Amino acid sequence: MSTDLVPGEILPDEGSIALNPGRKTTTLRVANTGDRPVQIGSHLHFFEANAALEFDRRIAFGKRLAILAGTAVRFEPGDEKTVELVDFGGNRHIHGFNSLTDGDVNEAPDKALERARNAGFSDTGTDRDYDATTNNPETKNEDE
Numbered sequence: 001m002s003t004d005l006v007p008g009e010i011l012p013d014e015g016s017i018a019l020n021p022g023r024k025t026t027t028l029r030v031a032n033t034g035d036r037p038v039q040i041g042s043h044l045h046f047f048e049a050n051a052a053l054e055f056d057r058r059i060a061f062g063k064r065l066a067i068l069a070g071t072a073v074r075f076e077p078g079d080e081k082t083v084e085l086v087d088f089g090g091n092r093h094i095h096g097f098n099s100l101t102d103g104d105v106n107e108a109p110d111k112a113l114e115r116a117r118n119a120g121f122s123d124t125g126t127d128r129d130y131d132a133t134t135n136n137p138e139t140k141n142e143d144e
Contacts, residue, residue, distance in 0.1 A: 029055065042067050062088055
């Protein structure tokens, strides 16, 4: 390795960097039902992704793509892909770009889901109870 430094040069350490260590991830099947390509960036609240993307939005609530910062996943019309999502960190207050979410995502997503459905967002989810302590949807028991 040369000892001559070049302005702006990046000299990384040996080894690899773990993405989102210790964070729970979820996989989700997503289909682009629209007639235009859709590209989703690394830090978008996936729940609020383009209305033509069809997936279980309740499962995506409070999550983003588990990809490198500054990168994106592109869905061509008719594409179906499985993506990996990771919970948002920090104080978990999200202000979504489609105005579906505005506040603490540790609370139940029912109002955001209602706004999404009323605005015509595709959703493959079913009605479920929501466990805010684990940030996971729980399937309703038919006997309840």
